[in-house]
Amino acid sequence: xxxxxxxxxxxxxxxxxxxxxxxxxxxxxxxxxxxxxxxxxxxxxxxxxxxxxxxxxxxxxxxxxxxxxxxxxxxxxxxxxxxxxxxxxxxxxxxxxxxxxxxxxxxxxxxxxxxxxxxxxxxxxxxxxxxxxxxxxxxxxxxxxxxxxxxxxxxxxxxxxxxxxxxxxxxxxxxxxxxxxxxxxxxxxxxxxxxxxxxxxxxxxxxxxxxxxxxxxxxxxxxxxxxxxxxxxxxxxxxxxxxxxxxxxxxxxxxxxxxxxxxxxxxxxxxxxxxxxxxxxxxxxxxxxxxxxxxxxxxxxxxxxxxxxxxxxxxxxxxxxxxxxxxxxxxxxxxxxxxxxxx
Ligand code: PHE
Numbered sequence: 644x645x646x647x648x649x650x651x652x653x654x655x656x657x658x659x660x661x662x663x664x665x666x667x668x669x670x671x672x673x674x675x676x677x678x679x680x681x682x683x684x685x686x687x688x689x690x691x692x693x694x695x696x697x698x699x700x701x702x703x704x705x706x707x708x709x710x711x712x713x714x715x716x717x718x719x720x721x722x723x724x725x726x727x728x729x730x731x732x733x734x735x736x737x738x739x740x741x742x743x744x745x746x747x748x749x750x751x752x753x754x755x756x757x758x759x760x761x762x763x764x765x766x767x768x769x770x771x772x773x774x775x776x777x778x779x780x781x782x783x784x785x786x787x788x789x790x791x792x793x794x795x796x797x798x799x800x801x802x803x804x805x806x807x808x809x810x811x812x813x814x815x816x817x818x819x820x821x822x823x824x825x826x827x828x829x830x831x832x833x834x835x836x837x838x839x840x841x842x843x844x845x846x847x848x849x850x851x852x853x854x855x856x857x858x859x860x861x862x863x864x865x866x867x868x869x870x871x872x873x874x875x876x877x878x879x880x881x882x883x884x885x886x887x888x889x890x891x892x893x894x895x896x897x898x899x900x901x902x903x904x905x906x907x908x909x910x911x912x913x914x915x916x917x918x919x920x921x922x923x924x925x926x927x928x929x930x931x932x933x934x935x936x937x938x939x940x941x942x943x944x945x946x947x948x949x950x951x952x953x954x955x956x957x958x959x960x961x962x963x964x965x966x967x968x969x970x971x972x973x974x975x976x977x978x979x980x981x982x983x984x985x986x
Contacts, residue, residue: 644699644702646684647684647699647702647703647706648706650674650680650681650684650706650775650916651706651709651710653680654670654674654680654710654783654879655710655794657670657673657674658670658710658713658717658745661717662721663721664718664721664725666908667717667718667721668718669713669715669864670714670720671714671749671817672709672766673927674714675707675714676687678750681703681706681707681710682888683811684703685700685764687699688700688766690702692784692867694921694925695928698940701742701756701889702977706834712778714885714972718850722929724940733916737823745977745982747984748977748981748984749983750972750975750980750983750984751960751963751964751966751972752956752957752960752972752985754983755956755959755960755963756835756853756855756968758880759833759835759855759880759954759956759959760833760835760855762875762876762880763766763833763855763857763876766831766872767833768831768832768833769832769833769859770833770834770835771816771819771820771832771833771834772831772834772836773810773813773815773816773819773834773836773856774810774815774819774838775810775839776803776807776808776810777808777809777810778806778807778808778817779795779806779807779808779861780806780818781810781814781815781816781818781819782800782810782811782812783795783808783938784806785817785818785936785940786814786817786818786895786896786936787895787896787933787936787939788895788896789895790812790875792895794811796819798840798841799811799840799842799843800840800841801839801840801841801858808839808925809838809839810836810839811838811839811840811980812838812854812856812953813834813835813836813854813855813856813953814840814856814951814953816832816834816836816856816858816941816942817858817896817936817951818858818936818939818943820832820834820858820938821858821860821937821940821941822941823942823943824942825941826940826941826942827954828954829848829860829861829862830858830859830860830861830949831861832857832858833857833858834854834855834856835854835855835956836853836854836856837851837852837853837858838851838852838854839851839854840852844969845862846967846968846969846970848969849957849969849970849972849973850865850968851957851973852955852957852969853955854953854954854955854956855953855954855955856947856952856953856958857929857950857951857952857953858950858951859872859949859950859951860932860937860942860947862946862947862948862952863946864931864946864948864949865948868900868950869901869929869930869931869952870889871931871951872886872950873887873903874950874958875889876954877903877926879903880963881962881963882957885905885906886905886906886912887903887904887905887906888903888904888923888977889901889902890901890902890903890904892926892928892929892930895933896930896932896933896936897928897929897930897931897932897933897950897951898930898931898934899902899930899931900928900930901927901929901930902925902927902929902954903923903925903926903927903928904923904924904926904931904966905923905926906922906923906924906943906963907922907924907939907962909960909965909968910922916969917961924958924961924962924964925953925955926955926957926958927952927954927955928952928953929950929951929952929953930950930951930952931948932946932949932951933948933949944968957969957972960972965985
């Protein structure tokens, strides 16, 4: 009986000293374990018999029970105290100064795209979305581009399964818009988007680039209106100082066709590496909609006429901001982007 009392007191004393949950668990493991002091006492029971055995067994149970109960109580109290301390330590001090977040910047591509769209919307154009993944028909055939035309070559165009292509020009939207109208009524739309060509990337070429297509179809639309429209666009985009010029050109889907140049922003027209010494940079192709294109897409060319143009978004951005390398537009280098702030 003395042994039992001693074991209990030793256990209680150690529990008294233990303050953290870890220490309490250690005491618990030591005293209540299979090879602990109480287990040893139970083993002694074998040597006894009858009433003595029962009384001795009861005493061990009670002593072990008392220690176990006190252990659990103290353990629970210690655990909740430690949890409270942890939560207090984690308290967020909202008066501390925050870490400043980096400011994002709009890519100049989209700054220019927004401006181009605004200019044409202010002239009464509707905006329609084309498809990045196009069919060969809309991208080439319905634009009067002959089957042997070099632009169709797989070395120039990204072909996809089932007659698909990544559109090489936003002109692909022309057929879709005309067909949606069922060959009747006026059209005055722009269609901006990304285009893709198998070009080697260099200072002035990128395998992805942006265009804004314009398409106007009505009864009696003339080339003079196209010129007037593009002059307004160029003046709003580049300012009164920049000059523009029209050069006759060739596209299968316009007749006649023109290319429009803007005087080089870098050298002011004297000639530099950016404009390849010419003083001019081409920004768009345009022309009167070819009668075949009108016909193939449901419009009667003896009743309707129209004009179309395709503005290079990247080229305009390069000119406006004096960007020395088209690849910068797509590199997403934060140092480059941070130069462009939205007004
Ligand atoms: N799609 C032509 C190009 O990518 C540009 C263009 C559009 C020309 C509309 C005429 C009319 O070069």
